[in-house]
Every structure is written in C-alpha cells, then in structure tokens.
Amino acid sequence: MLNKRVKIYISIIIALGLSFIIYSILNIPINRIVDIILFVFFAALAESMPIYVTKELAVSVAFAIDLMAILIFGPYQGALIASLGMTFRFPKYPDGRRVHIFNLPYYKVLFNASQLALSVGIGGLAYEYTGGIPATYIYPRYLLSAVLAAIVYYLLNTFIVAILLSLLLNKSFKYILTKDFKWMIPNFLFLAFLGIIMSEAFIRIGYISFILLFIPLLMIRYMFKLYMDSKQSYYDTINVLVKALDAKDKYTAGHSKNVEKIAALLCREFGLSESQTEMVRIAALLHDIGKIGVKEEVLNKPGKLTDEELSIIKEHPQKGYEILRDVPALKEASLWVKYHHEWYDGSGYPDGIKGDEIPLEAQILSLADVFDALVSDRPYRKAFSQEEAYKIILEHERTQFSPKIINAFKKAFEKNREEFKHDI
Secondary structure, three states: OOOHHHHHHHHHHHHHHHHHHHHHHHOOOHHHHHHHHHHHHHHHHHHOOOEEOOOOOEEOOHHHHHHHHHHHHOHHHHHHHHHHHHHOOOOEOOOOOEOOOOOOOHHHHHHHHHHHHHHHHHHHHHHHHOOOOOOOOOOOOOHHHHHHHHHHHHHHHHHHHHHHHHHHHOOOHHHHHHHHHHHHHHHHHHHHHHHHHHHHHHHHHOOHHHHHHHHHHHHHHHHHHHHHHHHHHHHHHHHHHHHHHHHHOHHHOOHHHHHHHHHHHHHHHHOOOHHHHHHHHHHHHHOOHHHHHOOHHHHOOOOOOOHHHHHHHOOHHHHHHHHHOOOHHHHHHHHHHHOOOOOOOOOOOOOOOOHHHOOHHHHHHHHHHHHHHHOOOEOOEOOOOHHHHHHHHHHOEOOOEOHHHHHHHHHHHHHOHHHHOOOO
16 A cells, blocks of 8 residues: 555646646657557567566667657657657566556556656656757767666656655665666666667668667677576576575574665675675675584584584584685685685684684674574574664674774664564
8 A cells, every 4th residue: 555655646646747748749740650659669668678687677779769769859759759668668677478558457557657758757857958959860960868868867767766766665776776777777778778779870871870880789788688597597497496495494494585675785894896795685695505514413512512513513614614615706706605604713623713814704704694683583582672682793793793894884783773673
C-alpha cells in the first residue's frame, strides 16, 4: 500500500507529465505524424529489451533512441515519442512474465510515461535554449548543446526515480543515488555518445541509418547480455556454495549474506570502487567456505569447544584460502578470506600478521563478520543487542581492529543502523 507522501509525489509527476504530453499532442505537425509513429515503434522496441543487472534493476538502449527524438524532433515531439515508447513496451521480467500496458497498475503506467515526458522534454528545451536546432547537423556547432541535453535528460530521469525510491523504501536520497544509480554512469556515457552519432546519421541519410546503426546496437546488447548471463551463473555457483554451508551450520544460516551487506556499507565509507566493492562482497559470501570441511557436531556443538575442536575451527580461514586460490577471478579475494581472523595487534590467526600487513579488504570482512556474529544467536550464547555489539566492537579498537576500520564502522552504523540488523 502506498503511503500518503508517495501518492502525493506520484500525483504531482503525473499531473506535470500529462500536461506536457497533452501540449505536445496538440502541437504535432501533420507532416511528421508518420515519422513520430515509426520512432514510437523503435522506442517501444528498445524499452522492451532491457538487460537485468539485478532482479530489480535493468538497463536498455532506449536512452539513445529518446535522445535521438530530442535532437531530431525537438522537446515536445521528443517527449511524446519517449512517453509512448515507454507506455507500449512489452518487456519480459526475470521470472518470465511479460508485462504491458494492460497488466500493470494504471498509476505505474502513468508515472513512467509522465516522468519520461518531463525528463526528455526538459532535456529538449535545454537543447533549444542553448542554441540547438532540431533536425539540423549537430557536429560541430551544436555538439555541446546536444551533450547538455543528454545530461539534463539523464539527471532529471535519475532524480525523479531516485526520489520515488527514497519515499517508497524510506531511505535517504543520497543512499539511493549511490547504491542504485552510481553504476549507471558508464552506461549513460556510452548511450549518449551513441544517441548523438545516430542522430547525426539520421539527419544526413535518413532511415537507412537505423539499418547501419540499430543492428550493431542490438549486437552490442546481445554481447552484454551474454556477459551478464555468465556473471549470473558465476553468482549462482557462489550462492550454491553458501547454501551448502548454511545447511551444514544451522546456527550461522544467513550469516554470509549479512556479512556481505555490512561489508558493502564499510566499502562505501572507504570510497572503494564498484569493482572493488563487488569483489569484497563475493569474498564476504565465501569467507567461511573453509568450514565446509568441518564436522557438523563441532560446528553445532552447544557447549564450550575443547582445545582440539577450537584448533579445527581455526583452520577454516586457511582451508577457505586453499579452496579459492586456484580460481583466477578469486585469487586476490582468497587472501582476504585467509586473513579475516587476523587482529590489528598481531594476536589473530592463521599467520599472526598485524597492522597494515592485514589487507584493508580483510579488515572489512573481519569487522563485518564479528558484528553479525555478535547480534546473532550462537550455540553457546544468545544474541547481543545492536547497541551492545556496537560497544563491544569499539572496545576492541587497536587490539582486534585498526583505528581506520573503527572510524568507518562508526560512520556506517550511524547512517545505516537498520542495515546492520541480523537477517535470517
């Protein structure tokens, strides 16, 4: 059920967007109707072929088509083409469902069309107000105007959707931008460049440019989809290993997922790149994989472990390293797994390294691992509260944890307290 703030926000965007669309319809030049219909078809086709990066997020080549509509038809017809393309799309979701205008809630259809009309339309106005003339050669005179139009379109589209997600999920606007949209910038840069090239080609040689450029665009999409499919298979394999470990150790079921979540928050505080963060997340999921060789009666023993049993448990970082080190993509991450029980003062295991000898990524895994262990039930004790766990972590500064990792933890905890909850 949508809350009041979300309903008000959606209503405002729909009212503004529909006004823009209606004005655009009333000002369609009769001699451009066929061209507009054809571009709506191409826009709908592009919107219907998204590539899902996650179950919720997808990228498509529609941005390039919408930018073409701006540069060729101007702000009003461009907004109409983009909004109708969005309205008549028919993409297939990851679960196999095909969605279209007749099986989506009306407010979603109206919001999607309206926010796109506003983003594209205002982007088109920026193009004209900075000197750009639609359907005129772009290079070199109007190139900067075209780039500005692309930036305005992208930023407005991003902000409108990010505000909605912020209201729906009750997360800060900044959190949504950095978590869900930061990774899209390279995609925007490529599609903006492509949209400008395609516009220039269309203005010079007409619809034959679609044959010359749209087909290669589909090939690029196909190759990217193959890459994403192979990446998904990679993650599926990792998740199978994690589930196997969860099934073996009932007390730590869900632990790896929680460590992944906390580790990602700490990576953000250190300003690590998306690729670095992704590798830390993978290492977090696999940090206890060495326990897969430990007997269940030891893992699930309700009482205190004997010295021999404790020694067996302490072998898991080294075993995890040995399991992962021969996988080329995980060679670096295998070291982080090996060192995630090392202490800042050198009293950890397996190698007893200390200080900056411990890789930052291993320190991130270590703190995330300890915090989630503290706030979850174990065979020998009940879970600590979040506040108790927070104090215990701080008490171990300069012994178990470095000052820099403690500082990052404080900031991440204050900003994202809910994310630190233990989820089973």
